[in-house]
Amino acid sequence: MLNVKNTILDSLLAVVAPHLCSGCGQIGSTFCDNCKYNIIDEPISACILCEKPSSQGVCADHKTAFNQAWIVGMRSGALQRLVGGFKFRNMKASYKDLADLLHKRLPQLPHLTVFVPIPTTPVHIRERGYDHMLLVARGLGRLRHLPVEQFLVRDNFLVQHRANRKDRFAQAATAFKVKGIIDPNSTYILLDDVITTGSTILQAALLLKQAGATTIWVAATSRQPLD
Ligand SMILES: [Zn+2]
């Protein structure tokens, strides 16, 4: 019964929420300027994989196919409510806020840049009714006047969020394949929602590199260490 009530409440929130900031509850927008400012104003200068200081977003301790990375912020407070509502409470309109936050966090990008969203498992797309990272990627592409390409496709459909660290790396190794022609002159920016162990983006970046990409960067809406 509680679940049914929650579902009804969530549906109601999804209708009402376009007028409420999912960060602070203020009336007027889905995520207010103040909440955005507070997040972007917080400088991020740590490795997204181990949190050691790094101006590149990824430190020299890891062998990665990407050499720059950005996150909007740590998964806490207003950003946690925004990402959570978007992923788990059908607040579809939040894609614009997350795209805007990524837009504000990212530096000026090379002319030949392509955004590549991490693909969502079909079961989650069905549950949500939308491919959440594809929406964010397209929103960001519009803001930056840059293309979005779905070069990565799901090759297995395991659900990651209940898996431990070891399982995540094993699953990620077979999760995707590359579809399409990679241009070695382009910069590819992988877009993900939440970075935990980094297993997904490490594997995705490696696949792009094996397919011929020479410059691979990563941008994610938040980071939440597994432990
Ligand atoms: Zn707010």
Ligand SMILES: [Zn+2]
């Ligand atoms: Zn590191």
